[in-house]
Amino acid sequence: MSDPIAYERDGDVAVLTINNPPVNALSQAVRQGLMTRMDQAEGDAGVKAVVIVGEGRAFIAGADITEFGKPPMEPSLPDVIDRIEASPLIVVAAMHGVSLGGGLEVALGCHYRIAVPSARIGLPEVHLGLIPGAGGTQRLPRVAGVQAAIDMATTGRHVKADEAHKMGAIDVVQDGDPTELGIAYAQKLLDDGAARRPVSEMPAPEGIDWDATYDAVLARGRGQIAPAKAVRAVQASVEKPFAEGLLAERDIFIELMNTDQRKGMIHAFFSEHAVSNLPELKGVDPRAVDHIGVIGGGTMGAGIATAALLSGLQVTMLEMSSEAGEAARGRIGGNLAGALKRGKISQAQHDAIMDKALQVSTDYAALSDVDLVIEAVFEDMAVKKQVFTKLDDVCKQGAILASNTSYLDVNEIAACTKRPEDVIGLHFFSPAHVMKLLEVVVPDKTAIDVVATGFALGKRLNKISVRAGVCDGFIGNRILSTYRQAADQMVMQGASPYDIDAALEAFGFAMGPFAVADLAGLDIGWAVRKRKRAEGTMPDGATYADKMCEAGNFGQKTGKGYYDYAAGAKARVPNPDVMPLIEEDRAGTPQRTFTADDIVRYYMAAMVNESAKVVGEGIARRPLDVDMTLLFGYGFPRYRGGPLKWADIVGLDDLLGDIKSYAETNPEFWAPAPLLEQLVAEGKTFDSLNS
Template sequence: MTDVVAYETHGAVAVLRLQNPPVNALSHAVRQGVMAGMDRAEADPDVRAVLIVGAGRAFIAGADIKEFGKAPLEPHLPDVCNRIEASPLLVVASMHGVSLGGGLEVALSAHYRVAQPEARVGLPEVHLGLIPGAGGTQRLPRLTGAGPAIDIITSGRHVGAPEAGQLHIIDRIEAGDPQTVGLAYAQALLDSGAARRPVSEMAAPAPVDWDATYAKVLRKGRGQISPAQAVRAVQASAELPFAQGLAEERRMFRDLMQTDQRQGMIHAFFSERAVSNLPELKDVAPRSVEAIGVIGGGTMGAGIATSALLAGLHVVLVERGQTAADAARARIADNLEGALARGKITQEQHDGMLRQALVVATDYAALSDVDVVIEAVFEDMAVKEAVFAELDAVCKPGAVLATNTSYLDINEIAAKTSRPADVIGLHFFSPAHVMKLLEVVVPDQATPQVVATGFALGKRMGKVAVRSGVCDGFIGNRIMRAYRTAADHMVLEGATPFEIDDALTAFGFAMGPFAVSDLAGLDIAWAMRKRLASTRDPAERVGRYPDALCEAGHFGRKTGRGFYVYENGAVVPNPEVMERVTAERTERGITPRSFSPEDIQRRYMAAMVNEAAKIVGEGIARRPLDVDMVLLFGYGFPRYHGGPLKWADLQGVGSVLADIETYAQEDDFFWRPAPLLKQLVADGRSFDDLNKAAQT
């Protein structure tokens, strides 16, 4: 036996206790230990049943991530599961905490399952670009039926014990020590003469409309193939004998292992965990934060305040007058009502946040004791400088002064205070209580402790925090401006905004750039264009048609018209858009040409990758993975592509550079290749090589 699987007997029951902290991941040693434990139990004539139970806080949380990317070693998990199920002894799994992925597959291989009331189960392999590969798509449908199994597998969601009991995944729910409960259940089964009950011998699930279900799941996944493949695997459970169904599942699993989508999702999985681990912050203790201030109670400020309340912080929100303060409180209350309706908080927590944890004031003096204050006012340098002058006067020494600016120079803001070392950018994304991305923007004089405080606050608020240097737009908005410019250029050259939106939703985005602009408000980009007009290079091409739309009062969804018309629940192209585009083409002497969806996607992505490479090369982002996480969590980039720089690696950085150099023959101002991209191609390296170098 191995240390990670302890063996002991209690009467006629042998206990295999998994001891691989913290969550009993299915490492090679664990798999070996389970196999050896089953052998030992079956060799003991006094043993009639086996109990599999986990030590610590979970039954089995899934595969061992330390083994990802390595050649699998025998025994493989499917063999372990089949070995458990084939045992002549009665096998019981006692489940607590989470039983996910391979953990649930092990439990499904047992003949009976008992669980704690708070236990959760799930098969989340689709989040890694895979399907369950150790019998999950074949055993689960035999218990739940095809429909519920497809829902669980294609969503990757966690299923609580009560629902799992209703679906027959769990046979019994009982509170107590998992081993004690499991032993009692196993003994009761033996005493009652219960027979072995292998799931593989149960009836196959009834069929559903497989093709319609496949199409629905593929459409919902916006091109991600693993959930749709899971439908076909469940179909195999209904149409093939069990052994053949297992073989078909394994074939699909292995095929998915070779896909670019699998590589993209693995990159996203590990990068999400690495992005906040900065060498510069190792051993740097953040300042204590229990109360935060928020300046401004509009949509962004109210969202930041809501996020802080949900994180258990006290919040002091300051508005200019009582009417605005009352409106801010109402927005926060509405946000919290939504969290209550979704089951994120209890009624008691909801009431406590509004009555005790939240203070809405009209005087900056109310901020005298907060640990961090976040300014979320109008995007105007003079306004923000005035706010920081007030904060400098009233906030206590050591308080972190943060700005939520999307574009402005934080060094300039910090210079207006007597404590620039305490100033930082905390750029939230709207709605701030929902969106996971937080750009922690580090100005020149910010201390490591202040930066660490920004990251610690982001973690407490459940954000994916990414470090950015100071530049116009930081990481995300600077890249967005580049790819949106590429889209505008394609419109001038012959594409329609609606063709571009269609091509990019086909690529995997939830919305195209023009639909996104309507959602955000066309006046936001209009204001930015006007702000930058005085410093714009004469060689830069800027379409005038978006400004013309704004001048006509078409600001997007909030006015009912933008690139699209929003009436009576319908969304259709705004006919005025192409009228203005056609007029501008004529005025500029442009003969329009057609763009295929693939042409649109390649240009859009080339612009994104090129600007991202400039940002990494300049040190605004320290690593390529920082860029990828910003685009994934803040801009709707399809997770299965991994991020723009992972996408570039999968395409081949040389191929992307060749595209850019081709486009530069038409416009050598916009399509200037990033020096870093050229250097990577010359050196035969990839963006992932830079990520690896940053870890050493």
């Protein structure tokens, strides 16, 4: 490898260029190189200023992830930053691209900062279950103020250069080549007789109501502790001398390094990047996709169309009538108006999409030239087969025929066409232009380049794409069906839906299962239950949920479900009609008391057991595929890593013991997953199957 820090001189200015592709991560070699080059600059006669700049597309994107989990290597980043800040020379950071985490901390260790307009800064450590550990919570408040520092450290959001300039984190924003800008700025500082300006010597900022802020951030994190701990670290920048503040920050950083939450967040970080990296797709070129068709313009179809349009694809929306087509256009227009309001697209882009990129038709012939078509019609096999038979007739050769089915057998759908190799499942989650998860469901006869195309499309749509095999519900909905059954069992045994929701929301879910059912629509589960009864695959059980639907209570969209939404979706209150229906179903069932911990353990045991079956059967190839599905599609708390990472952390042996104890009263439902039993017997973890 070439020297990661190049040294050049321009008159009185030494230029240190970081060259560690692709994003100049702070590897040990980079850290040591900065120390060595600072020594060189200070020993170079006539040098009065130093410019630190990044080669390529970033200043410094942060820590070197290849060093995660390994013993620390000298020099440490705090030592490097202290060394830069202590220099008798004027040190300027010339920033472009991203300066994140340790990258921003290095910039704050410099005496002055200049950035191009497209530059962004951030402290994303919270997404790893940590806080900044090299002075970020101590230096940033001194230049940007307490509120800005708390916002950045607790959310991890990226801040654009102009906003960073307004808050004081960047001194100058100017267009141009970063190296040339840095040299010119350093020379101007010298010409103006500017002094060194170490951030550590700046006065501490004004304090705030720390306890109230801590409590608010903790509540917003739904159980994640790192954001609230960041508040305490910023508090130290106000209340302690700088050196003591650094020690306080480091103590909190080390404390968080040893938490289960950090383990879960690190697992989520790596798994998010690994989940679509499939060995079978290496060297496989996807088919070209520029124009897609979407059949069905309801909430799901309109969301899929919106996601495609926002990614630059041409979309033909097919509906059954002109009235339905106009309604679909209206839904898409509403979605795009939201993107316009949030600054995701310009007015010109919005108008071009609505006027040119989107076409609405009632004729299947309009799909004759699309590269890929996604069916998003009613969840009924007969309807799906009718659609695919027509698509088989009108779509060009090589076009990919995709179903957005949530549960149905994609092999059976493919079999009704003359081109099963071109058929795939693309299961989006609603609203499809917002939710990140995409299950790429691979039937038996699907061509490998069609699979590659599914993943390429997911990447273009900015989705987290997970490969799934064919079974009822694939990965996510199959597991959902099981842990929902576990919740229903608890209801029959004495827990209320509201106890269960409260316990699981305290665990970290954004919403409990009964609130989620209300949001999705209770009629969806009702349709599944009716289908399974017709197939003879629905076990006997409670009927209260069916009775709710029979009364027309489908959740939020009808104003009532498990909760009453008369005061609005966020002001949910228990529906008083529900518990009497439950009491009728409970007759003759032994009752018990569930604590919040009991609820979480029972629910999670069911989730883990079914997840292990899904992996063991090959429906999911790896445990991390399950974890990412539950994280991005079902609201599983990210800081717990996913159900199978959570299981590893709490211990597989104890979980298996719980499952076997539950099986004493319901052996069929609680049959232990063979894979789980195997891992316990061999003393292994789910994570051992991810590599």
